[in-house]
Amino acid sequence: MSKILQKGFLALAVSTAMGFAHADIVVAVAAPLTGGNAAFGEQLWRGAEQAANDINAAGGINGEKIKLVKGDDACEPKQAVAVANRLVDSDKAVAVIGHFCSSSTIPASEIYDEAGIISITPASTNPQVTERGLNGEFRMCGRDDQQGIVAGDYIVDVLKATKVAIVHDKDTYGQGLADATKAQLAKRGIKEVLYEGLTRGEKDFNALVTKIRSSGAEVVYFGGLHPEAGPLVRQMREQGVNAKFISGDGVVTDELVTTAGGPQYTKGVLMTFGADPRLIADGKAVIEKFRSSGYEPEGYTLYSYASMQAVAAAFKGAGSTEGAAASAWLKSNPVETVMGKKEWDKKGDLKVSDYVMYEWDDQGKYHQK
Incomplete structure (x- = not known):
């Protein structure tokens, strides 16, 4: 093979690899996927997965598709830190849906904040989740x-x-x-x-x-x-x-x-x-979709679905997956979700708790x- 032809194949390989690198928006779901609280991890995964599928089917985010990756923290703080580092360094996640336990969310969110990526917990209710002044930390639930x-x-x-x-x-x-x-x-x-x-x-x-x-x-x-x-x-x-x-x-x-x-x-x-978000009219079609597949969207399932909707809205609104821009947009704009309209204050807390x-x-x- 000639050097010119070799260079041509090399350029094609590089451009293809670059295309794949930019073809997906990597969003992580961090939750207890094993252990005693795995039922909650399944709720978070099911909700985020269905939301990602629905968003991708509608054209994705700014023309790019969402790719989900899992992070199992088992509701253990040390494991949550290890998972967070992996999601940032190896998986190159630009957003995180999670964690579930506050004791996992608090240390993991420090890593996401340092990396400049947005994270939304569907379930962590300890006040310190949003009281530490982190720029990109949000929650889709209330506070203790x-x-x-x-x-x-x-x-x-x-x-x-x-x-x-x-x-x-x-x-x-x-x-x-x-x-x-x-x-x-x-x-x-x-x-x-x-x-x-x-x-x-x-x-x-x-x-x-x-x-x-x-x-x-x-x-x-x-x-x-x-x-x-x-x-x-x-x-x-x-x-x-x-x-x-x-x-x-x-x-x-x-x-x-x-x-x-x-x-x-x-x-x-x-x-x-x-x-109960299952009683809200905004989510009727999504709830029926879950039930037709044999899964009841109990607990935090719809909270996780709504969290993914918020991430997508922030990236679309900001025109970028850059954490600071997405965070600023989310703190200034309401988002229509499967759980109704949601708005956040400057701390990342919902303006209305129910x-x-x-x-x-x-x-x-x-x-x-």
């Missing part, structure tokens, strides 16, 4: 200091309880949410009769249940996730402790029923979560009260 107000007021105004036990899982999210509820109860004149932490991964809560019984609690508020909430409420019921059990958005999955051992244990459990109370029924399903 908002969620705690709703829970605290419900305990006082609706349940009329005066004896409340507060339990948390010692994690950034769980303890933060428990403390936010505790603070609201204090504002309403209620001092908790018990404040205890448990360890994530633990399954035997008999000693804790004994303390709850001894406290005379009428309500047990739990800040944490479903792998611990399920066994805790089951062991309470098995030991005859019938105090009302309330938790937050960390138990918004059918897996709560599984970890509890059946709907007979979760019946009557209350939880705070955003107004926490409400839900209750689990005897069939193992939750319903907005």
